[in-house]
Amino acid sequence: MPGGSKPMERRVRCFLGITMVLVFMSLLMYGVQDRSWKPSPNPPAIRTRKPIPHPQPLQSRTTVPHPIHSRIITPHPRPIQSNTTIPNPPATVKQLFPEIHGKKPNVSIHQYSAMYFKQLKFSLQSHSAKNFTVGDTLRVVFSARNKQGNIITNTGDYFRASIFNLKTKSGAVGIITDHKNGTYTATFKLLWAGEVNIIVKLVHPRQAIEVIERTVWEHPVDKIMFVKRYLIGKAKVDTRCNVDPAVLNTHTPVCNYSDPQAGVRWYCEKAANISCNTSGYHGRLPTSVKLLRKGEEKLFGRGLNGIKKSISGSPSKIYVTSGLNPLVNRTRCMPGLPTPQISGFYKGGVWNSLVCHNRHFSNQSEWRTCLRGKTLHFMGDSTIRQWYEHLVKLLKLSDRPLPDAIHQTGPLLARDTVNNITVKYRSHGPPLRCAWTRTFHLQYVANVIDEIEGGQNDIVGISVWAHFTTYPVDMYRERMEAIRAAIQRLHQRSPQTLVVIKSANTRTGNELLAGDWLAYQLDLVMREMFEGMNVVLVDAWEMTTAQQWHGDAIHPTSDIVIQELQYLCSFVCPL
Structure with missing residues (x-):
């Protein structure tokens, strides 16, 4: 036992x-x-990839008179989230350019980028005709090949293509197709007789686009920070602001100026002993975030403006004989018309629409006759402020800013009392990169639309894109969904009100903050958002891409802006 x-x-x-x-x-x-x-206290959710829930458009006409002056104070509001799902690509030749790793181990990103550009070439499609007539379709194929003749082109490069004649100021865009096999096609419609030059530009190789998208993933909301300034006697009290309270890095309460009906998130630090509802000045802080890793700047060309170089090819020009007139049998301009992929072309520097029979004014009297008795409400960014500025000059209107307003942001008001023409402009609410401006002058576009009674003599013009390129696309989608809902409410109470959407235009600038690729992504969302609605699209993207006699600019030159306005007036007083 x-x-x-x-x-x-x-x-x-x-x-x-x-x-x-x-x-x-x-x-x-x-x-x-x-x-x-x-x-x-401040969960680091801004880098998650869960999509932003879209606010449901309200069906009522409830308006917020001064939406950015909310009294709501919340210590830890819900942060914004980026849904970008791209990987986190390191800036090494090995992983950015796997096709050359092991073959040229000492090659740099800059060397490879230059080498790749030289290998890109275009040619006419093999079955293209030798003789061309107006109305024909021209197809150009392009790819990159190594010395052995093997295709080494990226999938997902960003190109722009157009045909043009500088002497006659003629131009039209080409439609680019990525066949996902290393080859691309640019398709053109031949729209004028005579000499036609072909140009295909590489804006970004795929590797640059991946870097841009990585910066969106890593810094979805804090590339640029904003500030609300209070003036207390002689003292200045600054509080940081942005669309996500998490980037404010504060454990104290924040002022919540968000407005779900307007599709807006906006938060500022709570200043000690100052009410959130106290008026102040809106401004921006210098950019301090480091976005690029060593060597990546070489992917973006001088000044980070993008490569934007024409690739070589043959033939670079063709001659086109007269044929069918592309401008016959065009329909009358009216809201809701579909916009084809190639929606117009320049000839003699004048835009000819393929959407409808557009107008061309030859003198001031014709402008005044068209706009007599009309009130034009322009709202958004500075690219639509150009419409206001040009109409003031064209019509010799008497204009003035409202008290305490600045010209850059408005509100601006101009009148012709004899012909009863009124033109207004105001910028959209934050985010807004601008000089110091009074916060009570900044209103959100959806709320401004809700305050317009509307009628057959009212024209509402909207352009919202330039200040959203530093944010995830879904944040822009929220804002545009709210604007779309406001337009629907406007048309319910006043179906005759003409609503015009101005698209983004090509530009030059830091491609990580405000470049063409980022603007183009927003433009695609805008077109999807308003497709099928009873609105007019002024396709500034195509009108700036089609011409080659001016460089890209955030503010297009006067001759292009006038063509945009003449197209707008084609719907105000249609032929």
Whole structure:
């Protein structure tokens, strides 16, 4: 019997050991679970990839008179989230350019980028005709090949293509197709007789686009920070602002100026002993975020403006004989018309629409006759402020800013009392990169639309894009969904009100903050948002891409802006 006690002791010890392990594991799991439910003051959710829930458009006409002056104070509002799902590509030749790793181990990103550009070439499609007539379709194929003749082109490069004649100021865009096999096609419609030059530009290789998208993923909202300034006697009190309270890095309460009906998120730090509802000045802070890794700047050309170089090819020009007139049988201009991929062309520097029969004014009297009795409400960014500025000059209107307003942001008001023409402009609410401007003058576009009674003599012009390129696309989508809902409400109470959407235009600038690729992504969302609605699209993107006699600019030159306005007037007083 004494010998039998040892197995019993071993079983008891084993049982106690298992019990202690189970108790320890239970305590550990409880501790983890307990920690997971504890609130975090500023959860780092801005880098998650969960999409932003889109606010449901309100069906009522409820308006907020001064939406950015909310009194709501919340210490930890819900942060914005980026849904960008691209990987996190490092800036090494090995991983950015795997096709050359192992073959040229000492090659730099700059060397490869230059080498790749030289290998890109275009040619006419093999079955293209030798003789061309107006109305024909021209197809150009392009790719990059190495010395052995093998295709090494990226999939997902960003190109722009157009045909043009500088002498006659003629131009039209080409439609680019990425066949996902290393080859691309640019398709053109031949729209004028005579000399036609072909140009295909590489704006960004795929590797540059991946870097841009990575910066969106890493810094979805804090590329640019904003400030609300209070003037208290001689003292200046600055509080940082942005669309996500998490980037304010504060444990104190913040002022919540968000407006779901307008599709807006906006937060500012709460200044000590100052009410959130106290008026101040809106401004921006200098950019301090480092976005690029070593060597990546070489992917973007001088000044980070993008490569934007014409690739070589043959033939670079063709001659076109007269044929079918592309301008016959055009329909009358009216809202809701579909916009084809090639929606017009320049000839003699004048825009000829393929959407409808557009107008061309030759003198001031014709402008006045068209706009007599009309009120034009322009709202958005500075590219539509150009419409206001040009109409003031063309019609010799008497204009003035409202009290305490600045010209850059408005509100601006101009009138011709003899012909009863009124033109207004105001910028959209934050985010807005501008000089110091009074916060009570900044209103959100959806709310401004809700305040317009509308009617057959009212024209509403909207352009919202230039100040959203530093944010995830879904944040822009929220804003545009709210604007779309406001337009629907406007048309419910006044179906005759003409609503005009001005698209983005090509530009030059830091491609990580405000470049063509980022603007183009927003433009695609805008077109999707308003497709099928009873609105007019002024396709400034195509009108700036089609011409080659001016460089890209955030503010297009006067001759282009006038063509945009003449197209607008084609719907105000249609032929």
